[in-house]
Amino acid sequence: MKKLKIFFILSISILSSCNEDESEINYANLGANIVLNTATISNLDENHTMEFSIITAEDVTVSDMQLTRGTTTVNASIIGEKATFNSSILGTLNGQEEDGVNVNAVTTLSNGNPYSKDFTIKITKAISLEKGLDAIVYNSTVGDTLTFKTSTKSATIDNVSLEWKKGKAGTYASTTPLGSNLNVEGDEIIFLNFTDASYGYNLAVKDTLYYRFIAKSGSLTDSLETYMPIISQTFATSNKVTLSSDLTKNKLNLSTATFYTDTNTEDGEIKFKNNSGFEKEGTTDIDFVKVGDLSTESNYYNTVDKLYAEKDLLVAKRLYDAGTKLTEVSDTANGDLYIYKITRIVTEEGKPDTNVTTYGMIKIADIITTNGGTSLTEISIEFGEAEIKQ
Template identity: 70%
Template sequence: MKKLKIFFILPLFVLFSCNEDDSEITNYDLGANIILNTSSISNLDINHTMEISIITADGVSATGIQVIKGDSSVDASISGNLATFNSSLLGTLVGQEKDGVDINTITTLSNEKPYSKSFNIKINKALAIDKELDAITYNTAEKDTLIFSTSTKSAIIDNISLEWKKGSEGTYAPTEPLGTALNVNGEEIIFSNFTDASYGYNLAVKDTLYYRFIATSGALTDTIVTSMPIISQTFENSNTVVLSSDLTKNKLNLDTATSYTDTETELAEIKFKSPSGFEKESDTDIDFVKVGDLSGEMEYYNTVDKLFSEKDLLVAKRLYDAGSKETEFSAINKGDLYIYKITRVNEDEESITEYGMIKIGDIVTTNGGATLTDISIEFGEAEIK
């Protein structure tokens, strides 16, 4: 057997076996050490060659290495400064991903000194979700991408199958979202323009799509599950401002939530309308639809408060398209909800259309030297993509 010379500050004949397990022999002048090179395998690698490096000082050799797992053991095959054994010793690997598998080794040395050492072998899942989706956005051209991959040491993955279900209480069924079998090495699944008709899933906003990937290797399988709620397009933030009959703050820009005086005609988009309402400012390309009875809508949107809290732009657009468009309202009430459509030209001379909601809060009229009315409004908007 080849001897490795150790060029450290320690004497050449000193190598220590250090282990926290009190049942093992530690801190002896052994003249040898072993290192488990194959420290991790996948849960499908039940027939993989595990490799151990042997390091010895001059005059010392390892004549045998026994590998023990529970009540089972094998003698590793030694060739030069390497020893090997088969992972079949480790038993079933699926389900061992959390804690790994513990083994112990007993090495017989030519100097007759006892040497035992323990190792923990990490067990990885053969399947992994490399890019999860927090959600799939309903009916948008923007792409939501899910990525999975597979990895083993030597096990051959025969195929990847995919199943889906609606919600946690659903029943899994086969699916091929790409129209063909999935690549056994991994693949991207891209969701775009997802609607209730996509893939035959019949999923709507508020539903959750579950995917279960199954990797098959001979008689073995590994599975991984991911869930993706279906969400609508929304405006992320809302602003609360006061639109007043006071001519120093009677106009508002909805894009920047900035109030302006009555003399501002370029930046303002809506303004106060007497006696207690609002209207479009100048040539702003905007109009409004007042939201009526919502009792026939889904439970998520069956009141003004629920619709505004959900900020669902797709529902807002549907209500806008079906409603009567107005450019002014002279008398509004607390709790009213208005949906608006506005088109602006950006600095690149492109027309951008956005949909928004305006929810009316407190309307306060004071009588002092002059009668003033303040309307508290909360609003938000976004482009539908």
């Protein structure tokens, strides 16, 4: 056994609980302590060798150690400064991840002192997500990556399979999104250009993809469920501004939400147009499509208010492609919605110029005309845009 000189005995107490109070056992006074080295195992480690370290004072030895879990008691094997037992005493580990498993150790000391100590062994899942996904973006060229990993103390994982279903009420079925078996140590699934045709799932925007990973070790299994809503491409932020007939601020740059004077011919992208509209400014590569009747669209987009609230740019692009292109709108009304497409030249030092195309929405709110010597019309609008990654 590991021997401690008298002036080291006080240090034994640090190996006991850091939350000791006066009612708890002082292991330094007992002349011995045991420390559980294997404090964590996975829920598949039902046949793992658990280990204690034995620490004693100079004149104390440990001759026996019994471990009890519920109604089951086993003798630990003591060799030198270590004691071992098999995790089978802990019973079924799957389902014990939240509270862990409690075990009691009773040790026979040569000095005759009674020794009993309780331990809680933490149980972890053998399979877990290393990188989860809040959502999958529909038909995006920017990949969304889901990564899982497996980890056990000694249990061998034979294979990891994957199942999928549509929505919470769906029925799980086998799937191989990588086209081959998953690596048992861990793997990643990249959702790229995800559409209703991907993997045969037939999932559209607003659907939810459920995945269930199953790790198998002999007759034991651990499973992990995760779900990912399918979302559209949208613009993250919007701007509320007032487009005015006032020539000191009648031009608007949509990318910066900045107003310019009528004499500025460089920075504006749209400008106010009589009587209560807007038009492209100068050579800006922009045009507009007015959104019409949406009653035949899904419930998510059957009004302009719903469409703008969802900010679904994929639907917006479809409406734009099918609509009549305009470069000017003379009269607007509260509640009108326009889809626009704009292409800008992006200049970056050391790199060639590139053309970047974005799609956006302009929603018309209040239109106010005042006559105080000079007629002034102001159109409240809300707008936003983003590049569609297709």
